[in-house]
Amino acid sequence: MRNNNAKYLLCTDIIIIGAGPTGLMAACQLARFGVDLIIIDAKGGTTPESRAILVTARSMEIYQQMGLSDEVLAQGEYIRDLSIYINGKEKVGFSLGKAGNGLTDFPYLQSFEQSKNESLLYEQLKKMDRDVLWRTELVDLEQSAEGVTVKLQDLVTKKHLEVRAKYLIGCDGASSTVRQQLKCKFEGRTYENKFFVADTRINWAQPAHRIVASTSRTNFCAFFPMYDKESYRVLGTLPRNFYNREDIVFEDIESVVRSTIGIPLQFKMVNWFSVYKLHQRCVESFAVNRCFLAGDAAHIHSPAGGQGMNTGLQDAYNLSWKLWMVLAGTAGESLLSTYHAERYPFAKWLLTFTDRIFGFMTGDHLFFHLLRKHLLPFIFKIVSISPRIKKRIFRTLSQTWYAYEGSLLSVHSKQSLTFKAGDRFPYVRIDHKGELISCYNLLTAAKFHLVCIGADSNGNNDGIPKALVPLIQPVNLPSSPGWLKLGVKKKLYILVRPDNYIGLISDRMDDNSLEKYFRLYR
Known part of the structure; x- marks a missing residue:
């Protein structure tokens, strides 16, 4: 390392921009393979807010491979039931149970919020003798045939740091500086509605481990259990009369939430509250020469189905081993093109899938309201008595269904089997x-x-x-x-x-x- 007073020069194999779940997963995976890396983030540490809260079975299988799944189970919350309320009356109530029995070691919905995912991955990274350069932001990047050169700034000392790496992974979220530096289009749309999210402590008569959702003509809200019987993530549509306000607090909309759910409850505490607009966007390519985009930097969508954080973890999981092989000299750089080929189709499918669910649950047109009021209870009643449909829904939400069947890396056999190359390894x-x-x-x-x-x-x-x-x-x-x-x-x-x-x-x-x-x- 060379010291030029306010400027330093470091060399590494991989530089990761962003230490959220996607960036930390990429760092942990690369560290497992023994790859030299630097990971930075403008934050001062891991995210304190819960943010994303659901971990899919496919993500749990990554943690299982890393020897971390028992910690997730110990710190997380198992979600057992789902209730749908309309006009204060329970229209549907059924057990989610272990809908994925026979499909995975994790056949249920698991609540394990983003803050805990980040803390777990960060501690694991430090155990592998790596650390994050916190309070450090990307200023500029340049690519050449040999690698990537980035200029960073320490936000505390204001000193600049120059890093040369062979490859770069942009995991810096929806407002990605990496994506902007690469001049990647991020096309899509913004939802007309505004939404709110709050982490709360609630006193009510609902059983623990249950998702409770309710919809009316103009509003939607849902309650997701978190780390103990009183802690819930509450999310929903923001009433239109609040759209132009900048200083909204949870107390302003508490009465709306109460009237939408229509059952007795007391909010004892609000730990975090935020109002936001939702977007549906995706880049055209997950790779630009030696730079790669993953997670929210590459694709953003509605929170329907709890897919966002998990998709970012899967992006990192897919890319990391390919970078390792190329850096180790056991594969050519053409292998890296399969990252986009394998992950982009899933991102595009996910945007459509989450958009349809979210539009159905939050649309305020009379047509959608009537569908939710009369058709939704009927649908859920069918689901509640059909193990086959439950398994199909579980496979979709858990991401265990997705396969890389058309990938160049999937070579098939002539033997007649119920699985094929490109599939997730069978659960036996x-x-x-x-x-x-x-x-x-x-x-x-x-x-x-x-x-x-x-x-x-x-x-x-x-x-x-x-x-x-x-x-x-x-x-x-x-x-x-x-x-x-x-x-x-x-x-x-x-x-x-x-x-x-x-x-x-x-x-x-x-x-x-x-x-x-x-x-x-x-």
Whole structure:
């Protein structure tokens, strides 16, 4: 490091702009692979407000791989039930229960707010001897064929810092400076309505662990349980007569919330309150040369379904292992193009999906009001008595359904199976050393896993070329009823990517099979 009084020069492999959930996840994943990195944020520390509150099963599986899922379960809140109220009367009430049973180790809705996600990831990052440069902001960036040079400013000392990195990841949120520096279009629209969000403590007769929602002709509000039986996230549409006010506090709209929900309750405390406008926007490309955009910097949408934070975590999960392989010299830079190819279609689908749900629940046109009043209870009653529909909804909301089937990195087998390359690794429970566990407990190394089903040994490097041994962890599994149900009737090899998606399925495995597959990364 060179000291030029007010200016410093640092070199690293990756610089991450933004230490929210997406940036911290990217940093933790890269640290797992041993990649040198610098991560900065203009804030003084992790976010104190709860902000996003739901963690999907797919995100929980990332935490499981990192050895952190037990901490999430201990600190979070399991959501058991959902009630819909209209005009103060419960029209629908049913158990969400474990709708995802048989699909994942985390078959329920999990409340674990953004502040806790950030704290957990930040502590994990420090355990891997990395830290965040807090109170540091991006001033400028330039790209060349060799890398990215950024100018940063320490907001406390006002000194400037210059960093040269091979790649940059912009995780700096909806107002992303990185995106603006890259001159990326962020096209979409802004919702006409305004919305509010509040973290509160409530005294009421509702059972714990229950989401309570209510809608009227002009308003919508919902209550999400948080870390104890009295703590709730309250969100909803802001009454139109408040649109032009800048000094709104929760007490101003408390009576509206009360009349919308229509049941007795007492707000004991408000810890955080904010009013905002919602946007639906997405960049045209998640990558510009050596710079990448992830999370809200790349796509923003309504909060319907609790998808936002989780999608950012998945973006980081997808990109990090690819950067590791390129930096390690085991893959060519063309591998990085698959980040946009795999994550952009999901972002576009998500914008449409959340827009439809949010429009239905918050639209103040008479047509939408009548649909909510008469059709919504009917729909939820059907859902409440149909395990099959519950599972389908769970798969959608949990993000476990999404696959990279069309990816260049997904190579299929001729064997007839219920799963295919590009899918998330199948959820199968097996007897492992006398204990019934899911296979996900065995896919925890920061590398590829070569799963052999129908193997007789406990795992060795047979069939793995010497050059690929450092990249691949063998996992040998006996045949079981769970695999047979998925169509595995004879020995099968599954090459699992570091993000636990299937890269290759084959009936046989030899040096040429793996070498041919890894040539896709060149």
